[in-house]
Amino acid sequence: MQRLESMKEFEDRMRVWGAGILRRCFCRAVVNGGSPGPGFGIHSLSDMFQRLEDTFQFCAQCRVLPDQLSDSKILRRCKRCRNVYYCSRECQRADWSVHKKVCWELRLVAIDRLLEWLVVTGDFSLTSGPWPWPPGAVRDWDTWFSMWGAQLDTILESVLGSHTMSTLWDSVGRPRPDPDSLRGSLRRLLTDALSQPLTVGLGLRTLVENTGKLGGITVHVVGASHIETFLASHGAYEELKHMFPESGGLHVVMVGVDLAVESVPQFTSVLPTTPATIQLSSYRGLYHDFWEEQIETGQAVWPDLVAGFHPGFHSSQDLMAGWLPTLLLLRDYEIPTIFTVYSQQELTASLQILMELETQIIAYGDNPFASLKPEQAYTNPNKQPVYCSAYYIMFRGTSHQPDGEEAGGKMDNRI
Numbered sequence: 001m002q003r004l005e006s007m008k009e010f011e012d013r014m015r016v017w018g019a020g021i022l023r024r025c026f027c028r029a030v031v032n033g034g035s036p037g038p039g040f041g042i043h044s045l046s047d048m049f050q051r052l053e054d055t056f057q058f059c060a061q062c063r064v065l066p067d068q069l070s071d072s073k074i075l076r077r078c079k080r081c082r083n084v085y086y087c088s089r090e091c092q093r094a095d096w097s098v099h100k101k102v103c104w105e106l107r108l109v110a111i112d113r114l115l116e117w118l119v120v121t122g123d124f125s126l127t128s129g130p131w132p133w134p135p136g137a138v139r140d141w142d143t144w145f146s147m148w149g150a151q152l153d154t155i156l157e158s159v160l161g162s163h164t165m166s167t168l169w170d171s172v173g174r175p176r177p178d179p180d181s182l183r184g185s186l187r188r189l190l191t192d193a194l195s196q197p198l199t200v201g202l203g204l205r206t207l208v209e210n211t212g213k214l215g216g217i218t219v220h221v222v223g224a225s226h227i228e229t230f231l232a233s234h235g236a237y238e239e240l241k242h243m244f245p246e247s248g249g250l251h252v253v254m255v256g257v258d259l260a261v262e263s264v265p266q267f268t269s270v271l272p273t274t275p276a277t278i279q280l281s282s283y284r285g286l287y288h289d290f291w292e293e294q295i296e297t298g299q300a301v302w303p304d305l306v307a308g309f310h311p312g313f314h315s316s317q318d319l320m321a322g323w324l325p326t327l328l329l330l331r332d333y334e335i336p337t338i339f340t341v342y343s344q345q346e347l348t349a350s351l352q353i354l355m356e357l358e359t360q361i362i363a364y365g366d367n368p369f370a371s372l373k374p375e376q377a378y379t380n381p382n383k384q385p386v387y388c389s390a391y392y393i394m395f396r397g398t399s400h401q402p403d404g405e406e407a408g409g410k411m412d413n414r415i
């Protein structure tokens with residue numbers, strides 16, 4: 001708490017970080033069959049971590065909640081992962097055949113969600129710095145970590161030795177994990193934060209021919225939410241600048257209905273770009289409205305690339321209805337686009353939709369810059385954890401032959 005000057009600042013930071021906690025509170029309420037409770041009124045660090053932990057407290061086997069137990073009973077945590085709870089030995093034994101498949105990964109999840117606090121306090125910075133290697137040599141996380149080598153080790157050691165790190169483990173009600181586990185977690189948090197900018201970079205490398213063009217590069221991040229703006233305001237997108245040191249400047253516009261516009265400057269119109277810099281702005285609204293209002297009126301330039309993280313249009317009719325105008329617009333204006341999804345199943349479903357829409361798929365597959373931080377399904381902890389942006393899809397324009405060519409062909413036949 002050393003660096004947090006006031007309760008106000010504490011609350012501000014909680015609001016950003018707390019979005020995740022709120023979601024979990026909500027999930028828990030759903031498990032409970034009730035509605036989410038009133039605001040969380042947190043007063044200390046231990047209180048906050050306790051509230052966070054409370055959201056995980058239900059028996060993973062029979063779903064009983066702490067207040068539904070008889071007086072003599074309490075929920076006990078799995079000793080291996082310290083992530084799931086059981087009301088009795090019987091429940092734990094009955095659940096083991098399922099839980100054992102994810103126990104190891106859930107152990108990592110439980111550490112990661114606590115260390116995320118160091119990102120919020122600023123004790124663990126997400127920015128790296130100018131790349132010491134030629135950007136082309138950095139193809140995936142292995143090469144990215146090799147590039148930073150000893151320099152990164154020094155940073156991790158200083159975080160491990162920081163006052164906030166000690167305060168954190170004094171406040172959480174569980175023993176401090178060994179240094180290797182903590183280092184591993186910090187590395188995963190880095191991949192989680194830098195996954196988005198580096199995935200945008202992957203899209204630019206693959207789909208945009210001249211990234212060094214005069215006037216700079218414009219990227220639109222569509223369907224952006226508080227996650228994108230959180231990352232942007234914490235400097236994660238600076239990494240993109242280091243990936244394209246030759247660029248005439250990068251302009252990234254976050255467009256989405258639920259983004260937190262207060263953390264990223266609002267989109268005004270075309271801003272002049274300066275070589276080797278990145279400018280971020282945000283627009284709250286739907287992408288096709290943004291397009292109509294800003295691009296069609298000539299106030300903003302066309303994007304060189306559009307990126308979307310987990311758009312989710314495959315998951316429901318409602319989401320698909322919301323995305324359809326944007327998908328058609330991207331297709332018809334032949335905008336190079338990269339989308340990411342969580343799983344193989346989502347990849348297949350999304351590809352199918354894009355093919356039905358006759359978009360021209362350029363590439364898809366394992367994302368070399370996927371987040372390596374496992375994400376737990378809160379209402380169903382034994383579900384296999386997923387990884388953000390695990391797979392990508394790139395498309396551009398239409399797979400359909402233009403009408404003119406078809407007509408021309410027919411004419412030729414006639415002649």
Ligand SMILES: [Zn+2]
Pocket residue numbers: 059060061062063064086087088091
């Ligand atoms: Zn139980």
Ligand SMILES: [Zn+2]
Pocket residue numbers: 078079080081082083084099103104106
């Ligand atoms: Zn376990």
